[in-house]
Amino acid sequence: MKIETRIVLGTAFFLGLLLIVGWVALNEEGRMAEFTVQYEARSLERGATIWESNCSACHGAFGQGSGRAPALNNPRLFNGERLQEMKWAGGLYAYVENAISAGRPASVAYWPEAMPTWGQQYGGPLRTDQIRDVTRFVLNWEASALDEQNPPEVVQDFILPGVREEGDLQIMASGQPVGTGLATLELPVGDPVRGERLYNSNELGCSSCHMGGVIAPPTEGTVTRAEQRIATVAALANYTVEQYLIESILVPNAYLVPNEGSKVYATGGISIMQQNYSDRIDAQDLADLVAYLLTQG
Amino acid sequence: MSVLPFPSFLDDIKEKGARTAVSDLIDETVTRVTAGLNVRDIRELLRGEPPSRRPNPRLTPHADAFWMHMRPSYYHAAVTGVYPTLRLGWLTTYFFAVEIITGMFLMVFYTPSPLSAYDNMLNLLSNVPFGQFMRDLHRLGAEGMVMLVMLHMLRTYITGSYKRPRQFTWATGVILLLTTLILSFSGYLLPWDQLAFWAVTIGTSMAEAAPPEIVGKNVNLLLRGAPDIGAGGLLRFYLLHVFALPLATIIFLGVHYYKVVLHGHSLPPGEDEIGTDTAKRVPLERRVYFLPDILSNELMWVGAATFILVVLVVWFYHAPLESHADPQVTPLHTTAPWYFLWLQGLLKLGDKVFFGLVIPTLLFLFLLVMPYIDVGKSRRYAHRRLGLSLSMLAVAGFVILSWMGSPEYGVETSGDQEIAQTLAPMEGVGPLRSIPFDELIPGTYHTLALDDAAAAASLTARFEAEGRNMEMFTISAVPEDAPHLLSVLESFDGMFDTLGRDLPNAWGVLYIQDWQTDLKRIEIYIEWDTPLLTQNGEIARDAQGNILLELDENGNPIRASSGKAIYVHARSNYFGGGH
Numbered sequence: 001m002k003i004e005t006r007i008v009l010g011t012a013f014f015l016g017l018l019l020i021v022g023w024v025a026l027n028e029e030g031r032m033a034e035f036t037v038q039y040e041a042r043s044l045e046r047g048a049t050i051w052e053s054n055c056s057a058c059h060g061a062f063g064q065g066s067g068r069a070p071a072l073n074n075p076r077l078f079n080g081e082r083l084q085e086m087k088w089a090g091g092l093y094a095y096v097e098n099a100i101s102a103g104r105p106a107s108v109a110y111w112p113e114a115m116p117t118w119g120q121q122y123g124g125p126l127r128t129d130q131i132r133d134v135t136r137f138v139l140n141w142e143a144s145a146l147d148e149q150n151p152p153e154v155v156q157d158f159i160l161p162g163v164r165e166e167g168d169l170q171i172m173a174s175g176q177p178v179g180t181g182l183a184t185l186e187l188p189v190g191d192p193v194r195g196e197r198l199y200n201s202n203e204l205g206c207s208s209c210h211m212g213g214v215i216a217p218p219t220e221g222t223v224t225r226a227e228q229r230i231a232t233v234a235a236l237a238n239y240t241v242e243q244y245l246i247e248s249i250l251v252p253n254a255y256l257v258p259n260e261g262s263k264v265y266a267t268g269g270i271s272i273m274q275q276n277y278s279d280r281i282d283a284q285d286l287a288d289l290v291a292y293l294l295t296q297g
Numbered sequence: 298m299s300v301l302p303f304p305s306f307l308d309d310i311k312e313k314g315a316r317t318a319v320s321d322l323i324d325e326t327v328t329r330v331t332a333g334l335n336v337r338d339i340r341e342l343l344r345g346e347p348p349s350r351r352p353n354p355r356l357t358p359h360a361d362a363f364w365m366h367m368r369p370s371y372y373h374a375a376v377t378g379v380y381p382t383l384r385l386g387w388l389t390t391y392f393f394a395v396e397i398i399t400g401m402f403l404m405v406f407y408t409p410s411p412l413s414a415y416d417n418m419l420n421l422l423s424n425v426p427f428g429q430f431m432r433d434l435h436r437l438g439a440e441g442m443v444m445l446v447m448l449h450m451l452r453t454y455i456t457g458s459y460k461r462p463r464q465f466t467w468a469t470g471v472i473l474l475l476t477t478l479i480l481s482f483s484g485y486l487l488p489w490d491q492l493a494f495w496a497v498t499i500g501t502s503m504a505e506a507a508p509p510e511i512v513g514k515n516v517n518l519l520l521r522g523a524p525d526i527g528a529g530g531l532l533r534f535y536l537l538h539v540f541a542l543p544l545a546t547i548i549f550l551g552v553h554y555y556k557v558v559l560h561g562h563s564l565p566p567g568e569d570e571i572g573t574d575t576a577k578r579v580p581l582e583r584r585v586y587f588l589p590d591i592l593s594n595e596l597m598w599v600g601a602a603t604f605i606l607v608v609l610v611v612w613f614y615h616a617p618l619e620s621h622a623d624p625q626v627t628p629l630h631t632t633a634p635w636y637f638l639w640l641q642g643l644l645k646l647g648d649k650v651f652f653g654l655v656i657p658t659l660l661f662l663f664l665l666v667m668p669y670i671d672v673g674k675s676r677r678y679a680h681r682r683l684g685l686s687l688s689m690l691a692v693a694g695f696v697i698l699s700w701m702g703s704p705e706y707g708v709e710t711s712g713d714q715e716i717a718q719t720l721a722p723m724e725g726v727g728p729l730r731s732i733p734f735d736e737l738i739p740g741t742y743h744t745l746a747l748d749d750a751a752a753a754a755s756l757t758a759r760f761e762a763e764g765r766n767m768e769m770f771t772i773s774a775v776p777e778d779a780p781h782l783l784s785v786l787e788s789f790d791g792m793f794d795t796l797g798r799d800l801p802n803a804w805g806v807l808y809i810q811d812w813q814t815d816l817k818r819i820e821i822y823i824e825w826d827t828p829l830l831t832q833n834g835e836i837a838r839d840a841q842g843n844i845l846l847e848l849d850e851n852g853n854p855i856r857a858s859s860g861k862a863i864y865v866h867a868r869s870n871y872f873g874g875g876h
């Protein structure tokens with residue numbers, strides 16, 4: 001090969017190189033943006049998997065909430081109300097990420113169990129990138145939550161500790177001695193049909209735990225069991241079935257149904273049933289629920 | 298008389314006239330910069346003319362300039378073609394340079410900590426102009442360098458260039474082989490993804506096997522910085538990768554190349570009388586001077602090689618990045634990097650200490666001293682039949698062992714898991730995720746029904762009678778506008794004859810649900826009859842080789858099942874082939 005050929009070829013290669021590198025440079029912005037979109041989508045997919053194995057048991061597969069945790073497909077989470085009531089000054093992403101990372105140890109006071117701590121930096125099991133994944137997944141409910149044509153079914157709203165509304169039964173949610181105030185409670189006449197509807201409603205979610213007796217004692221046979229308990233448990237000796245039911249609903253920790261085999265109804269003296277129904281139902285609701293339960297012989 | 302109070306350029310102008318003064322100034326500057334060549338010399342060089350002044354000015358830079366003094370001033374014409382060197386040693390050096398340059402770029406964006414390493418990779422890809430480009434170049438360069446070192450070694454073996462007087466050149470080469478392999482391997486860990494974490498976990502577990510136990514344990518600790526790979530291990534690998542090993546490579550490359558120049562590039566085996574070496578005694582008419590021939594040739598090759606590399610990384614090759622390293626999640630198949638697969642293959646033969654440690658060490662020592670053992674004088678191919686055959690056997694052994702090291706060989710996973718993994722692998726894309734998003738129409742699709750509506754209806758009726766969860770087991774035929782879904786379902790069905798041949802009477806469904814805005818969930822569900830197992834846990838067969846089934850008390854087969862769910866987002870762009 002003559003030296004001229006080498007010089008020409010070499011120069012051609014370098015010019016070709018410059019062209020390609022220039023072309024890459026022109027496309028870099030687009031490529032980086034596309035990578036970001038793709039990466040976030042894949043992160044959300046991983047978040048969905050994390051949700052399925054770690055969160056859905058409490059918050060529901062579709063984020064609809066349950067007796068154990070609030071719904072996260074809740075419009076109030078996305079329209080700013082929740083941030084305001086929590087006095088959160090930052091953005092929504094930070095709020096959700098923070099709640100997941102740090103957990104809410106104190107929420108055990110008004111939920112059956114506290115929101116666990118998930119972030120590794122706080123002693124939880126998930127790495128930072130996994131927290132980001134699952135945060136993206138939670139935030140992806142925004143569109144459906146705010147869809148006014150097609151409002152999501154929010155089973156379980158957030159609860160604020162110690163805040164009550166008028167019409168609520170003024171009874172302490174937990175930690176009260178057996179029977180406090182309940183004996184003197186005067187209830188209106190109950191309607192078992194409305195009671196059944198309430199019992200099965202998404203709002204109270206009683207049947208989501210009690211149906212079939214998987215998580216909680218089954219609905220059927222409630223009265224029979226109540227009679228048995230009154231007959232055998234000394235602390236319940238002076239109760240009527242009605243009083244027992246009222247107390248079971250309003251103050252679940254007062255008397256704890258013993259765990260049965262692998263079914264754990266309560267841990268550490270705290271029932272997994274919510275402690276806050278006294279805040280959420282009024283006297284008529286309570287009367288209706290009791291009337292319904294009294295039909296479950 | 299000086300114009301200014303000291304001698305200056307103005308004096309020159311006054312003396313010689315402006316034109317001459319300026320051209321003299323340029324000439325002098327050029328001569329200084331090139332350490333000996335003036336403008337005219339360079340013009341002659343570029344035109345391919347012989348030098349017009351004596352002594353030959355083209356030799357001066359070899360004496361006066363630092364980088365040039367490392368290069369010989371002329372080569373023997375017999376070694377300047379593609380044969381015999383195939384330019385492999387040169388190319389290895391070139392790749393090493395590419396690695397250093399791209400590596401320095403990457404270093405700027407990298408912190409060696411498990412908390413940030415993976416994020417750094419993401420940042421490089423999503424936020425740094427030319428980040429992906431540089432990372433791909435670095436990764437491809439690393440793989441290429443390993444490949445080239447091996448080929449270079451093979452070529453010096455085949456041409457008998459390791460023979461006297463070049464034994465020591467070969468020995469330093471073997472050290473370079475080792476540093477190159479470890480250099481590449483230590484870089485493997487740095488992205489801190491699953492691929493990195495598990496490959497290196499397997500790799501370093503070899504060290505743990507070193508006897509006696511106290512040594513193995515401590516070598517392992519030294520390497521990993523803790524019983525398991527973590528922050529300490531990552532930092533150590535990083536320092537090895539960016540400091541210790543490059544330094545060692547540069548030092549040994551210096552020795553290696555010094556020896557190459559000292560002895561001269563060995564001539565093609567046929568050129569010399571047997572037992573003589575005339576590489577350094579180059580007759581005048583066979584001299585090819587470094588300036589201009591070799592240099593222009595090398596510069597052209599730099600252009601060509603860089604051009605090819607850049608084309609490859611822009612259009613054909615992207616460095617892999619799996620998900621974040623997770624000690625809790627063992628991938629279904631963990632493999633070593635390809636250049637260590639032979640070692641993994643050896644390990645499958647038996648004892649970890651013997652096959653994983655003793656044999657590789659002996660191999661390394663053998664390579665090191667090989668030229669001192671093979672003292673046959675002739676370098677001619679015809680006289681080295683045994684040696685050349687042995688080397689071909691060694692290459693074949695390397696390939697076979699590498700194949701044995703790959704997961705295809707001798708690793709048993711249950712068929713249902715293999716099928717689910719093939720459809721939707723833990724890492725990467727796979728056929729299921731490649732289905733266009735709008736073809737993922739919610740519903741349950743059955744491998745026995747495919748797009749046949751009647752079959753789907755009868756299956757649905759059967760499942761209803763069996764009292765199954767009808768939300769999942771209402772079977773639909775694949776709609777016409779979902780051809781990709783259909784073809785994946787068909788290949789799913791086909792897998793029961795291959796990967797799932799040990800699953801009697803098996804079928805599977807794909808259960809697709811809308812989950813969130815732009816997000817679907819797909820469950821791969823597989824059901825089969827439980828096979829009867831023999832005493833030692835193998836599947837029992839009758840004389841014809843049919844699988845025997847485990848039966849319940851009524852004599853009916855017992856169905857077994859497994860499921861795996863994945864989620865697919867509309868913008869994850871798997872179906873665009875983007876990965």
Ligand code: HEM
Pocket residue numbers: 382384385386387388389390393446449450453458459463466467468469470471472473474477546550553554557561562563564
């Ligand atoms: C980082 C790795 C290495 C680099 C950068 C390198 C570089 C080079 C270069 C530039 C040459 C000049 C001739 C040619 O291009 O072939 C050479 C020659 C040589 N190399 Fe290497 N080499 C490396 C590894 C090895 C290995 C692994 C071996 C063998 C075990 C080896 C054995 C030799 C021998 C014997 C020669 C002399 C060849 C002759 O004179 O024809 N080198 N090396």
